[in-house]
Amino acid sequence: MSRVLFNTLSSLLFLLFAFPATAESVRGGDLVVEAPWARASIGTSRPSAAYITIRNEGSSADVLTGIETEISSMPEVHEIKTNDNVSTMSPAGPVEIPAKDAVKLAPGGLHIMLIGLQRALVEGERFPMTLIFEKAGRVNVSVPIYSLGASGPEE
Amino acid sequence: MKTVRLTLWGAVVVASAAFLWLYTSQGSNQRFVSELSQNTDTLRPEFSLTDHQGNAVTEQTYRGKWLLVFFGFTNCPDICPTTLGELAQLMDLLGPDAQKTQPLFISIDPERDRVETMAEYVSAFHPSIVGLTGTETEVTATAKSFKAFFEKLPQETAPDGYTMGHTSAVYLISPEGVFVRTYSYGTSPEKIAADVQQRL
Numbered sequence A: 001m002s003r004v005l006f007n008t009l010s011s012l013l014f015l016l017f018a019f020p021a022t023a024e025s026v027r028g029g030d031l032v033v034e035a036p037w038a039r040a041s042i043g044t045s046r047p048s049a050a051y052i053t054i055r056n057e058g059s060s061a062d063v064l065t066g067i068e069t070e071i072s073s074m075p076e077v078h079e080i081k082t083n084d085n086v087s088t089m090s091p092a093g094p095v096e097i098p099a100k101d102a103v104k105l106a107p108g109g110l111h112i113m114l115i116g117l118q119r120a121l122v123e124g125e126r127f128p129m130t131l132i133f134e135k136a137g138r139v140n141v142s143v144p145i146y147s148l149g150a151s152g153p154e155e
Numbered sequence B: 001m002k003t004v005r006l007t008l009w010g011a012v013v014v015a016s017a018a019f020l021w022l023y024t025s026q027g028s029n030q031r032f033v034s035e036l037s038q039n040t041d042t043l044r045p046e047f048s049l050t051d052h053q054g055n056a057v058t059e060q061t062y063r064g065k066w067l068l069v070f071f072g073f074t075n076c077p078d079i080c081p082t083t084l085g086e087l088a089q090l091m092d093l094l095g096p097d098a099q100k101t102q103p104l105f106i107s108i109d110p111e112r113d114r115v116e117t118m119a120e121y122v123s124a125f126h127p128s129i130v131g132l133t134g135t136e137t138e139v140t141a142t143a144k145s146f147k148a149f150f151e152k153l154p155q156e157t158a159p160d161g162y163t164m165g166h167t168s169a170v171y172l173i174s175p176e177g178v179f180v181r182t183y184s185y186g187t188s189p190e191k192i193a194a195d196v197q198q199r200l
């Protein structure tokens, strides 16, 4: 009996470690990228957007220099600026991830604009995306697709 | 002869003043929304547009309903879908009170957002959201009437080579058609619901 209990416990513990609480979290060097998600699209004629949080646990800054993904012919980090209730969007250029800090790409701020969709983004599906950093190099993530009207990874 | 010349000169002065006034008021487009906070009870937005089902509509079409009006464009991947998603949540939060309100999504990119595009787009968010578009002239007149701002921004990497800057606040218009307030981008659906419900 105790043996069965022990086995159950150890496999439970194993599962706990195999699947940490932050399910969508990938480490690359000093960086931890977490909670990626993208917005579903209607067909492929209009661009969509992906979001992610990048934590830098190291003691020096890193820079997000590029994005690669098969889903978009031109993924690009964009920034929304809102002044006096007027919002405009423009390419953000390289994004610095300060040491011991985090940069959150989220609606109303930074997003990865998925221009030239190669296929429709269907809610519930996933696609692979690679973030390219100056120091940490290439970090691969699997991006879950949420609804068109989603506003965060918790949905 | 002298009076004719004098009258003509007078007309020139009046026309120049009018031109200057128009020119400067266009230049201050960007401040329209903040001006709203000082001058709220007089604004009665008017429009003449086409809804996503192809019907010609005006502000009169929606008299009797609290309007939640958002300007945007369907090629917008961030602000617009986020706000429309939140308006959809808002309608669900309002429950039976949703019948007293009408969310309107007005395109400021009529070149790309035709009636069919609007139909496909708004219906993906919530059955209650109505999408409006029109000719460039109609859309410009509508934005002016709401004191909303929009501009076409050339951008090399953007689809079709341009993107749009636009007022991103949601307008609340009373059932009598009078401007009440704006909710700036990112105001939670819960907050908007509470604010709307205390007015019903």
Ligand SMILES: [Cu+2]
Residues within 6 Å of the ligand: A078, A079, A089, A111, A113, B077, B078
């Ligand atoms: Cu963008």
